[in-house]
Amino acid sequence: MKILHTSDWHLGRTLYGRSRQREFELFLDWLAELVESRGIEALIVSGDIFDTTTPSNASQRLYYRFLHRIALSSDSPCRHIIIVGGNHDSPSFLDAPKDLLRSFDVHVLGAVNGEPEEEVLVLRDANGEPEAVVCAVPYLRDRDIRTVEAGESMEDKNRKLIEGVARHYAEVARIAEERRQSLGCDIPVIATGHLFTAGGVKLEDDGVREIYVGSLARIGASAFPASLDYVALGHLHVPQRVGGEERLRYSGSPIPMGFGEARQRKLVLEVEFEGHVPKVTEVEVPCFQPLEKLAGSLDEVTAAIAVLRSAGSSAWLEIDYIGDQPASVVQEALEAAVEASLLEIRRIRNNRPLRQAMGQLDEDETLEQLDPEAVFERCLDVRKIDETLRPVLLESYREVLRSIHEDDVRAEEGGAG
Known part of the structure; x- marks a missing residue:
């Protein structure tokens, strides 16, 4: 069975106000041709299909036109499409047509619903024989994997987030193993994920957000049980392995999301199995807009x-x-x-106004190297604000930052990602 792993399309994303619709169109046409030419039998998209929770009509047309071509064209060898939601996606938007799409072997899971059994799929070949089990795990939101307790520290939050993710993968892996054994055939188990792993590499200006607001939780390779033969990951835009393991892979974004990704080699990953061992072939995506x-x-x-x-x-x-x-x-x-x-x-970007405003003394210093509070304090220094006023102004500024953070949390709880 040939599987193609891709993620982080971010349909609808702009670059400094410039539409990138043509790039997305060219990429999806190329991807459809790749599926056809390489005989891909299952396509996995590991989250962030869209760049916002309210995709434009043009982005929706691209998405559904692509699904129609892959799922319904007589030229397509693809029997299964598995799509999971990412932190940028609206779960309700993705899930709305899921029952209709399932009739075409397009399996969509925008968010978990408390029933992990529904995340575990058995893929069958043209003769109806089982050929793989897939744990279609979407982005796990904070509320899905931990309970909030009064007075908990950031360390407590991080620990509970990491434990919650590991617990969820342990549960779906257990269900998948039971399904595999009940089928009586030795087929691979594949999982998806949309998260930030420990040691994961991101780049400046790639648009990758901290996935849990107010947290620096990172998921280690040990969170993915050994019974998962391949984990198709999304969220990070740089193609990479997790912990050096071939079975834990990010495909990365197919087009550069920002100038921090300029000249980066973009990939989709073709996966075949020799028993339970994944053989991964990197397929380079053409550059549609340098x-x-x-x-x-x-x-x-x-x-x-x-x-x-x-x-x-x-x-x-x-x-x-x-x-x-x-x-x-x-x-x-x-x-x-x-x-x-x-x-x-x-x-x-002209550093002259920045140096004037910030009073930078270090030739190599940049705004990106300073946290928000340090920026504000630097401005107070440059403007020679009276020391008696500084505590009040600093506390007011902190209140603004807290308000922004609370808005982010509310957006997160509302599924805005």
Whole structure:
């Protein structure tokens, strides 16, 4: 049985206000052709199908057109599609057509419902014989896996989150093993997951959120029972193994979500089994819209742009200008550098206003290296705020941060991810 593992499509995502609809369309067309050309029999999508809980009509059309082509086309060898919700997805939106889609062997699980048996599927071949058991585990929300107690510390919360995730996987693995034994055939058990693992790699500007608000919980490889022969993970956008294990894999996002992922090799993963041992083949996704991140003085950046122009590049550019020239001068020079080319500047970051506002002394210091409270304190320093006023202002600022955090928690509890 040939399985294709992908995740984190983020349909509908924009980049500094620029639509990426064409990229998503090209990717899904390429993916459908790949399924057909490589004889893929089961497609697994491990969460974050959409970028928001309220996807646009255009994003919905892409999604359903793709499912129609894969599930109903006579040219498609794919017998099963398994889709689980991620932290960006609306469980109710994904689940709304699940009964209809199931009749076409499209299995959708937007969120857990307290019945882990419903997450365990038996996939059958064209002759009706069992060929795999799948634990279709979506993003596990905080409320799904732990109870809140008054006065608990952050350490308590982290511990309970990690224990809750491990407990859920232990339960679905137990059910899957019982199903496998009842079938009387030695077939692989596959699981999905949408979470942040210990040691997982993320990049600047990739849009990957802390998955549990106000927590730094990381799930270790030990949370996934050994009886799970392959775990198709989503949430992190960099393709990677967990703990070096071949059976625990992130496919990563298929297109770069931000300039932090520029020039990153994007993959989908083809999985076949030799007994219970997964054989994983990395399939590189074409680059549908190149991104380039340039940094340096005005002369250095314009020289880099000239090289891209001479190569006929159509890249979108993010530019980190390092220098003291006024922003208007920098912008005018850079716009002239790309004029009449295929290049497009999406963002110019000028460190001059930042240095003026923050009073930075370290040449290498950036805003991203400072936490929100440190930024506020730096502003108080630069503006020489009287020491007697600082405690009141700092506490007011902390109250604003707490309010933002509470809004995030409410969004999380409402399924906004």
